[in-house]
Ligand SMILES: O=C(O)C(=O)C[C@@H](O)[C@H](O)[C@H](O)COP(=O)(O)O
């Protein structure tokens with residue numbers, strides 16, 4: 593069998609994304625960037641029973657004498673809190689973690705964000721290796737170094753940029769992925785096509801059935817192409833001073849929905865699907881893009897089984913209030929990622945709130 597595909601991420605601290613089945617059992621790959629002799633594997637109570645013991649055993653075999661501990665949080669966005677962050681920090685303290693210790697973030701986006709943030713803060717920053725097990729984490733959240741926890745007031749409001757030492761995406765883990773999680777990841781995959789690669793949207797339309805059937809090669813191709821897009825953008829703009837904001841397409845709406853639902857309604861990918869359709873609608877409302885492109889995006893997301901309309905019962909004014917705390921907002925007002933059509937996204941400042949409210953009205957086209 594051929595080895596992993598590797599995607600390079602450039603920057604002040606370059607790293608590689610490995611994509612292949614079997615990486616969670618590959619001790620040499622797992623230990624390749626280890627500097628010290630302590631490791632904390634952070635996971636959740638869905639993923640830990642499946643993979644934590646295997647990762648820990650592979651690490652011990654590859655690095656004899658390594659002190660390996662585990663820390664498990666409850667699965668789900670409602671654990672991405674300061675309280676669970678504090679418990680992860682306690683686990684590092686219990687391990688007696690030194691500055692050369694390494695955190696392994698084994699799981700989906702919640703685990704990756706929280707574990708990465710713990711690594712960013714412990715002793716002002718220790719190494720983190722991301723081991724994404726969901727499609728969403730493989731194609732997006734494990735790459736680029738955004739780490740955070742949520743507050744009741746807003747999503748990802750407390751966090752840090754802390755690039756991983758390595759990302760190892762074991763595509764065999766996708767076999768155990770619940771269908772809802774597969775769909776959530778596909779939303780972020782569609783995002784790369786929407787913001788900058790219309791040909792990738794064509795490919796997704798062609799391969800939709802194979803992706804939904806969890807065909808390994810189709811999924812691995814989607815992961816590799818998505819990671820290549822993300823690596824290129826974060827390599828050029830690691831701290832979101834410019835083009836990295838494009839990766840937030842749909843997210844101003846999505847985060848407002850997730851916050852309004854108390855992180856217990858739509859999951860992140862589902863909210864991003866709704867948010868991207870709303871962003872396309874907003875672009876139409878502002879006279880920037882044709883309705884046909886919104887319909888195309890909507891059709892692809894719906895084909896992937898994703899929601900494309902805001903959940904019933906959410907008050908547009910409440911959503912708008914959450915958007916005012918969006919990290920892209922400035923003294924000048926709201927900033928949105930809009931598009932001029934499929935594959936052509938850009939940042940737009942001073943977006944009138946009236947246009948945002950118009951697309952949020954129940955029953956708006
Ligand atoms: O990596 C990025 O940059 C992104 O915006 C990717 C998003 O898909 C991801 O959800 C990210 O965590 C959102 O970041 P935030 O800065 O809007 O909280």
Ligand SMILES: [Zn+2]
Nearest residue numbers: 732780860864
């Ligand atoms: Zn996202």
